[in-house]
Amino acid sequence: MSRVLALDFGKKRTGIAVTDELQLIASGLTTVNTFELIPFLTAYIKKENVSCIVVGEPKQMDNTPSESEAMIQPLINRLRKLFPAIILERQDERFTSKMAVQAMIAGGIKKSKRRNKALVDEISATLILQAYLNRF
Structure with missing residues (x-):
């Protein structure tokens, strides 16, 4: 089978988070500087079989798009052009950062490590991917 990859842009x-090849388990992969995202994805997709990319969808509490959506749409357009064979999906990402910090606390991660925003972003991507997987 193939992997599903999720982005917390x-x-x-x-x-970035990814599933196993059976698409059962969501795991954090890494966090990259956003300007390095496309080269990273290109290299990753060359070596791994990815069938779907899930991009977090930031929304306001009233379900309207967040300001961040304006930055995400150009990324989605670029991903569609670069990887036309890969399905692109969206997943509501409300509260994922807050949930990521709570998961770190519950996991006993020290306060100094919880300040690591890259780790929070990776865990947030994992939560986005798990929520996507739970839809099916």
């Missing part, structure tokens, strides 16, 4: 950093 940010202006500075993007968290």
